[in-house]
Amino acid sequence: MSNVPDRLLIVEDDLAMQRQLRWSFDSYELIFAEDRASAITVLRRNEPQVVLLDLGLPPEADGVREGMETLADILRLAPATKVIVVTGNGDESNAMRAVATGAYDFYQKPVDTGVLGMIIERAFHIWHIEEQNRNLRSQASSPLEGLIAASPVMLKIVRQVEKVAPTNATTLLLGGTGVGKEVLARALHRLSPRADSRFVAINCAAIPENLLESELFGYEKGAYTGATRQSRGKVELADGGTLFLDEIGDMNSALQAKMLRFLQERVLERVGGREEIPVDVRVICATHQDLSELIGQSTFREDLYYRISEITIHIPALRDREGDAVLLAKFFFDKAVTDNGKALRGLTPEAVRAIDSHDWPGNVRELEHRINRGVIMADGRFVTPEDLGLDAPSTESEDLQLNLRQVRDEAERAALEKGIRAAEGNISKASRLLGISRPALYDLMRKHDL
Numbered sequence: 001m002s003n004v005p006d007r008l009l010i011v012e013d014d015l016a017m018q019r020q021l022r023w024s025f026d027s028y029e030l031i032f033a034e035d036r037a038s039a040i041t042v043l044r045r046n047e048p049q050v051v052l053l054d055l056g057l058p059p060e061a062d063g064v065r066e067g068m069e070t071l072a073d074i075l076r077l078a079p080a081t082k083v084i085v086v087t088g089n090g091d092e093s094n095a096m097r098a099v100a101t102g103a104y105d106f107y108q109k110p111v112d113t114g115v116l117g118m119i120i121e122r123a124f125h126i127w128h129i130e131e132q133n134r135n136l137r138s139q140a141s142s143p144l145e146g147l148i149a150a151s152p153v154m155l156k157i158v159r160q161v162e163k164v165a166p167t168n169a170t171t172l173l174l175g176g177t178g179v180g181k182e183v184l185a186r187a188l189h190r191l192s193p194r195a196d197s198r199f200v201a202i203n204c205a206a207i208p209e210n211l212l213e214s215e216l217f218g219y220e221k222g223a224y225t226g227a228t229r230q231s232r233g234k235v236e237l238a239d240g241g242t243l244f245l246d247e248i249g250d251m252n253s254a255l256q257a258k259m260l261r262f263l264q265e266r267v268l269e270r271v272g273g274r275e276e277i278p279v280d281v282r283v284i285c286a287t288h289q290d291l292s293e294l295i296g297q298s299t300f301r302e303d304l305y306y307r308i309s310e311i312t313i314h315i316p317a318l319r320d321r322e323g324d325a326v327l328l329a330k331f332f333f334d335k336a337v338t339d340n341g342k343a344l345r346g347l348t349p350e351a352v353r354a355i356d357s358h359d360w361p362g363n364v365r366e367l368e369h370r371i372n373r374g375v376i377m378a379d380g381r382f383v384t385p386e387d388l389g390l391d392a393p394s395t396e397s398e399d400l401q402l403n404l405r406q407v408r409d410e411a412e413r414a415a416l417e418k419g420i421r422a423a424e425g426n427i428s429k430a431s432r433l434l435g436i437s438r439p440a441l442y443d444l445m446r447k448h449d450l
């Protein structure tokens with residue numbers, strides 16, 4: 001979250017309406033303007049994140065020309081601003097025209113402050129996610145190049161990677177398909193003193209069992225029919241660098257024994273060879289399987305497990321990384337637009353919501369594929385949920401979710417305030433009263449700005 005307060009600019013010439021809105025939306029820092037000129041002055045001075053813009057502005061309060069020009073000015077001066085245009089009842093065509101030129105959403109009068117409040121809250125939510133995205137992109141030398149993440153769980157993993165990378169510790173990356181295990185393995189390599197040597201990856205599940213041993217350890221000439229010359233394996237090729245063994249859970253037991261021996265003694269023998277060849281590699285393993293279950297079934301060696309898991313990093317599923325899906329979607333969108341040379345402006349708000357609420361069983365890889373598909377399929381200037389092959393989000397369930405979150409947040413804040421008051425500001429005592437740890441209390445205080 002950014003530290004700037006949520007600022008809402010309301011551009012509205014009707015003073016009675018201004019009063020009603022002031023009263024309804026006082027949880028935001030409110031700024032008002034009555035016409036185009038004052039709106040632009042305030043926009044420059046206060047940099048509101050969200051603007052509620054009545055399209056019917058003076059001098060022609062019945063037309064939309066001045067309102068549309070104001071919209072164009074705002075988007076030119078501050079393209080990141082989320083503008084919600086307010087139109088007269090039934091004026092769908094102008095509302096759509098405004099959205100097509102870049103307004104975030106529209107709302108038709110008469111004003112129902114409950115519904116309008118939700119649209120505004122969502123606009124701020126999306127502004128914050130996009131802001132995180134912008135910050136991330138501006139960190140050109142981000143230590144984890146190629147990795148997009150802003151959720152607290154992933155940022156914690158980034159810190160773990162930064163700590164582990166400079167060491168030689170054998171590292172095990174656990175997580176479902178497409179969560180980014182290889183991306184993290186590459187980051188570990190890039191941040192290590194071995195960065196100038198090779199990163200060699202091998203997927204143990206993708207190579208037939210009988211070929212995997214020679215693929216890994218190499219073979220001598222004449223080791224078997226067809227071995228007409230000596231060949232070095234992936235382990236040897238990674239000498240001085242990093243060896244990434246993906247899907248280690250799929251390795252058969254004979255090879256597990258050989259790998260264990262290599263990890264203990266750091267020497268290998270090529271297939272059909274006698275010579276012991278010393279190799280200096282840092283090993284990173286990954287699997288989507290539950291290794292303790294495989295150990296229980298005696299299909300994975302426990303001693304090998306302890307060897308490869310000096311450090312274990314669990315990478316959570318995409319659905320458990322708050323806000324990351326939308327952030328990644330924007331990143332992949334920019335990439336796909338460039339790759340496909342299409343003049344698209346972005347994702348529709350419905351598409352963003354559909355992405356936010358999808359379950360992502362295929363994790364980041366699925367997201368990447370869907371965005372590519374959406375960019376290819378889009379007919380208009382924006383990618384819709386249909387282009388992505390996702391169901392349009394149901395507003396009813398979303399409103400419920402929103403309400404539930406609001407209620408929870410309010411209850412949490414009230415409990416915190418009560419606890420802190422009862423403890424007369426003594427944090428240790430307050431945390432005891434509330435039954436949470438001190439760090440957890442600090443986190444919550446920060447969240448609620450207390």
Ligand SMILES: Nc1ncnc2c1ncn2[C@@H]1O[C@H](COP(=O)(O)OP(=O)(O)OP(=O)(O)O)[C@@H](O)[C@H]1O
Nearest residue numbers: 146147148149176177178179180181182183364365
């Ligand atoms: N945090 C991320 N930021 C940017 N791109 C990512 C991120 N995580 C994954 N990707 C991209 O998603 C795709 C899948 O990632 P990756 O291959 O690392 O997953 P994996 O967990 O190794 O998958 P598998 O288990 O199927 O081997 C890749 O194209 C990768 O570049």
